[in-house]
Amino acid sequence: MSARRIFARPARFAAIAPYVWMVLFFLVPFGFVLKISLSQTAIAQPPYEPVFDLTAGWAAIRAAFAALSIDNFRLLASDDIYVFAYLRSLTVAVTATALLLLIGYPIAYGMARLPKRWQAVAMVLVIVPFWTSFLIRIYAWINILQHDGLLNQILLALHLVSEPVVWLSTDTAMYIGIVYSYLPFMILPLYATLAKMEPALEEAASDLGAPPWQVFWLVTFPLSLPGVGAGVLLCFIPVVGEFVIPDLLAGSNSLMIGQTLWLEFFTNKDWPVASSAAIVLLVVLLLPLLLYERLQRRQLEER
Amino acid sequence: MRKFSRLSRFNIASLVLGLAFLYLPILILVIYSFNASRLVTVWGGWSLRWYREIFADRAMIEASWMSLRVAVASATIATLIGTLAAVALSRGERFRGRTLFSGMLYAPLVMPEVITGLSLLLLFVALNAERGFWTVTIAHTTLTMCFVAVVVQSRLGSLDRSLEEAAMDLGCAPVRAFLSVTLPLIAPAIVAGWMLAFTLSLDDLVIASFTTGPGSATLPIRIYSEVRLGVKPEINAICTLVIALIAVVIVIASLASKLSNSQGESAAPL
Numbered sequence: 041m042s043a044r045r046i047f048a049r050p051a052r053f054a055a056i057a058p059y060v061w062m063v064l065f066f067l068v069p070f071g072f073v074l075k076i077s078l079s080q081t082a083i084a085q086p087p088y089e090p091v092f093d094l095t096a097g098w099a100a101i102r103a104a105f106a107a108l109s110i111d112n113f114r115l116l117a118s119d120d121i122y123v124f125a126y127l128r129s130l131t132v133a134v135t136a137t138a139l140l141l142l143i144g145y146p147i148a149y150g151m152a153r154l155p156k157r158w159q160a161v162a163m164v165l166v167i168v169p170f171w172t173s174f175l176i177r178i179y180a181w182i183n184i185l186q187h188d189g190l191l192n193q194i195l196l197a198l199h200l201v202s203e204p205v206v207w208l209s210t211d212t213a214m215y216i217g218i219v220y221s222y223l224p225f226m227i228l229p230l231y232a233t234l235a236k237m238e239p240a241l242e243e244a245a246s247d248l249g250a251p252p253w254q255v256f257w258l259v260t261f262p263l264s265l266p267g268v269g270a271g272v273l274l275c276f277i278p279v280v281g282e283f284v285i286p287d288l289l290a291g292s293n294s295l296m297i298g299q300t301l302w303l304e305f306f307t308n309k310d311w312p313v314a315s316s317a318a319i320v321l322l323v324v325l326l327l328p329l330l331l332y333e334r335l336q337r338r339q340l341e342e343r
Numbered sequence: 344m345r346k347f348s349r350l351s352r353f354n355i356a357s358l359v360l361g362l363a364f365l366y367l368p369i370l371i372l373v374i375y376s377f378n379a380s381r382l383v384t385v386w387g388g389w390s391l392r393w394y395r396e397i398f399a400d401r402a403m404i405e406a407s408w409m410s411l412r413v414a415v416a417s418a419t420i421a422t423l424i425g426t427l428a429a430v431a432l433s434r435g436e437r438f439r440g441r442t443l444f445s446g447m448l449y450a451p452l453v454m455p456e457v458i459t460g461l462s463l464l465l466l467f468v469a470l471n472a473e474r475g476f477w478t479v480t481i482a483h484t485t486l487t488m489c490f491v492a493v494v495v496q497s498r499l500g501s502l503d504r505s506l507e508e509a510a511m512d513l514g515c516a517p518v519r520a521f522l523s524v525t526l527p528l529i530a531p532a533i534v535a536g537w538m539l540a541f542t543l544s545l546d547d548l549v550i551a552s553f554t555t556g557p558g559s560a561t562l563p564i565r566i567y568s569e570v571r572l573g574v575k576p577e578i579n580a581i582c583t584l585v586i587a588l589i590a591v592v593i594v595i596a597s598l599a600s601k602l603s604n605s606q607g608e609s610a611a612p613l
Contacts, residue, residue: 050517052438055431058424058488059440062447065485069462072469146357153354162358164597169365171539171593173546175563176582179570180368183375186574188382190371223365274453281455283549288570298457305461315465318458329453333446 070322077112077315112316122317125300126324132286132296133279136218140275141268143219144226148267149260151227152234159235163228170224178217178288185213185289214290218279226271233267234260266335273332277325297321373586376579393580403565403581410545410562413476417483418540424484425491425540426533430521432492433499451489459486460553467554474556482554483547487540494539498532499525531599538596542589 116122151162169177184190185207192204207213241263245255261268283298295303297317305314376394380387397403428448435441451459463482464474472478502525510520548563555561560568562585569578 050521051430051434054427055435055438055444058428058431058448058492059444061424061485061488062444065463065466065481066447066451069466072465073458073462076465143361146353147361150350150354150358150361153350154358162362165362166365168593169369171542171589172369173542173563173582173585173589175546175548175566175570176372176585177369179566179574179578179582180372182570182574183372183579184368220364220368223361227361277453278455281457283455283457284567298455301457301461311465314461318461321455322458325455329450332453333449 073315073318076312077319078109079312080109080111112312113320115313116316116320121295121300122297125295125297126320128294129280129282129297130324132214132218132282133276136215136222136279137272137276139215139219140222140226141272144223144230144271147223148227148230148234151231152237163231166224166227166231174221175284177221178285181213181217181220182208182288185216208289209291211290214286217285217289218282221285222275222279225274229270229274230264230267233264237263269335270332273328273335277328277332280325281321369586372579373583376576376583378576378579381576393576394584396577397581397584400577402560403562403577406560406562406565407581409476409559413479413483413551413561414541414544416476417480417487417544418537420480421484421488421491421540422533422537425488425536426495426529428488428492429495429499433496448489448492451486452493456486456547456549460550463550464553474554475559478554478556479551479559479561482550483540483544486547486550487543490539490543491533491536494536495529495532498529502528531602534599535596538592538599542592545585545589 147166151159151166154162182189187204187206187208189207191207192201195201195205196203237260241259242255245259246252250258280296281298282296283302286296287299287302298321301314301317301321304310304317377389377391378385378387379390379392428444431438432441432445432448460482463478463485467474467478506524506528507520510524511517515523546563547561548567551561552564552567555564562581566578566581569575
C-alpha cells in the first residue's frame, strides 16, 4: 500500500469534527426554517405554533402533518410587497453585477498586464479593502454622499451644479455602495483567468489583421469566460440577499427581499412568513449555486 | 511584437482609477476622524477630540470588548475545525458524504447572511439557548471556518506530497507525519486563516444581529444603530480605530504568508 493511501485513512477521521459541526449548525437550522415556514403565526414567545411535539407519540405527529400549512407560501405569492421585493432584488442584483463586470474587467485586465512582480502587489492592494470592515466602507460613503458631503462640496466648488444634489437615499448611492463593496469579488476571479492567458494568442489575432476591439471581443473575452462566470456568481448571489447596503444607502420606498425578511422578522415578528420568504430566496439562489458548482468542477477537470 | 504583454495607457488609467476608487473613501474617513469640528464636513483643524469621546462612551467600550472576545474565540475554534476540514478534503481522498461535506463548507461563503442568521436564530430558539456571547461565537465559527478551510486547503494543495510520503516511508505513523512534517509547512496558512476569521467576525453585522441577545451588542451592531441616526464624528474615530486594528492584523498575516513563500512553495491567495 502506498504512503498516500495510508495517509487517507486518518485524514478521513479529521472530517468528523467539522462534519458534525456543519450538520449541527448549518444543515439542521435549515430544517427548523422549513418547519417554521410551515407553521402558523402565534402571538407568543416564540411567535409561532410548534409543529411537532415528539413526546406526544405517533398519532400526534400524524395530526401535526395534517395541520401543516402552506398558507405562508400562499401569502408570499399573493402579497405584492413580497413579489415586488423579489423582483427588485433580482433587478438590483442584475444591474449591480453588470456594473461590476464593466468596472472590474478593465482593472483585472490592467493587473494581468503588469510585470509579474507588480501583479502580486496589485493583488494585495485589491484584497486589502476586502479585509476592511464592510460596514465601515459603507459608512465611508455616507460621509461622501450626504447633503453637505465631500462630493457635493467638490461639485459646487467646480460650479458643476448650482445647489447640492441629493445622493443619499437614492438608487445611485446604493449601486455605488454595492459596486464598492463587491469589486474585489469580481476582480480576483477575472484576474486569475486573464493572468493565465497566453499573450501569444492575442498577438496572433493582431498579426492576422484584427483591430484591437476584435482581438478583445473574439479572443480575450471568450477565453476569460470561466472567470466572468465565477465573478458574476460570486457577486450576484450575495447581492440578491443584501441587507446593509440598501438599508443605509437606498431610499425606503422599495425594499429588497433581504430587508423585507429582516423587517418581517424583527419588526412584525412574523417568524413563519419570514421563514417561508427565506426558503423561497434559498430556492431562487440554489440555481446559480448549482451552476457555480458545475463550473468549478469543469475547471478542476480541465486542470 | 510584444504589444500585448505591454501596458497600454488604458490599462494604467483603469488601474489607477480602480485603486483610487477602492482607497479614497477610506482615506477620507480616516482624515475626517481627526477633524476638530462637530460638523462632519467642515474642516476645523486637527484634533483627537473624538477619540477621547469614544473612550468615555461606556456602551461603545463594552460593545468593542464583546466583539474582540467573540472574534478571538470564534477565530480560534474556526481555525481548529477549519484546518481539520481542509485536511479531510485535500488528503482524505474519497469518503462517504464527501460531496455533502464540501457543499456544506462552500455554501456559507456565498449564502446571503440574512438566511444564515435567521436559520441559526431559529435553531437557538428551538434549543432554548440563552442568546449572547456563545450563540454569536457559534454563529461566527460556522461562517468563518469555511474561509479557514479554503485558505488552508489551497496551501495543502500546493504542498509537495512526497515530503509526507517520505516521512511515512521512513516509518512515521500518518498522524505523526502530519504533525511533524505537514503542520509546520502549512502553519503560515493557518495563521492567515485565523486572521481572516478574526477580521470577518469583527466585521459581521447581520449574523450577529440575529444571534445575539439584549444587552450583548457587538461593535458593528452599535455602529450600525448610530449610523442610522446620522453621521457623527465619533463614528469616524471608532471606524478609524477598527481599520488600524485590521491593518495590524493584515501586516502580521502578510508576514506569515511571506514566511510560507520563503519556504519554497507558492503562498495561499489570502
